[in-house]
Amino acid sequence: MTEKTLDYIKPFTDEPIRFIGSEGEPLLDFKPEDIGLSEEDLKTLYYYMKLTRAFDRKGMFLTRSGKALFYVEVAGQEAATVASGYAIPENDWIFPAHREHGVLIVRGYPLVELFAQIMGRMEVNKARQMPVHWGMRKLRIITISSPVGNQLPQAVGIGMAINYLKRDEAIIAYVGDGGSSTGDFHTALTFASVFKTPTIIFVQNNQWAISVPTKRQYGSKNIAIKAIAYGIDGYYIDGNDFLAVYATTKLAFEKAHNKEPVLIEAMTYRYGSHSTADQADRYRDIKELEYWQKTWDPIKRAKLYLQRIGIWNEKWERELDEQIEDELNKAIDEAEKRPEPGPETTFEDVYAQMPWHIKEEMEELLKEINEGA
Structure with missing residues (x-):
């Protein structure tokens, strides 16, 4: 990244780091190549965000139709997952939480494997985990755990092992705003700070921990500022701005590979319920949801930005939609043909x-x- 771009990515800002506005308008003086993104990269990121949202709709459909027993939605958080996933070096480790579908898809987790897992069909982990608890050893994706936060000290432990073995590797561990209230969050940051582990803690702050709003989660002005107490950098970013997410995560990995742990808080919003076992309209004002969908939708903003710089057009959008629908339907068909584990x-x-x-x-x-x- 250029020195000018690095000046835009500072720790402990009062407002979230933001490269584009709600209408896709550039807010800073930069070019995509300044943060290491080509035109093809931008188109690929847009494709993955749309694929993730379409995958989400299919996951909900399979659950509602009885072909899957449980699902966790990611709609509204596509930029936070896809753009951060796109910045992860191939040899580094990923500890997902519950809403990192886009990270896994970008990493190369086959769609048929994702669908087979939520349908209880034969897949890489032989359907041993509950639905949406994906993991794949060859991709260095550690299997998701149901309890929130317990993956964080595990990730730091791998970081300590990496230091001991003197390997040039790093880890990104995801967690939600609710998970930041756990003891494991504190433990992980303490050990990461003291032992200088190559660890990034990436908080997807989607405003709700099931039915508990952020105002009941913490008294500080944000979560990123908590990094001060641990002596590490904390970045407060617009999680629905795919450029800000990518640039900050890329910088964080550069720091992590230099044994500098980092905390990132990505402000985003969960469109759906916590899971198919939840009903958000019982505790959440519909006007709040509509505001986020209208003003800060990550895919809409990315589309408007690409349109402004001359990349997006309606023909390409139609072709992309058709391609995505075909990919997903083929993956579901293949997953349905697989047997249940014996x-x-x-x-x-x-x-x-x-x-x-x-x-x-x-x-x-x-x-x-x-x-x-």
């Missing part, structure tokens, strides 16, 4: 070589199942 998978992947007594139990169970069929 009972033998209960015994697999615990030992490198299955001990005789475990193998004996497995064979006994399979025999009983076959005899009862």
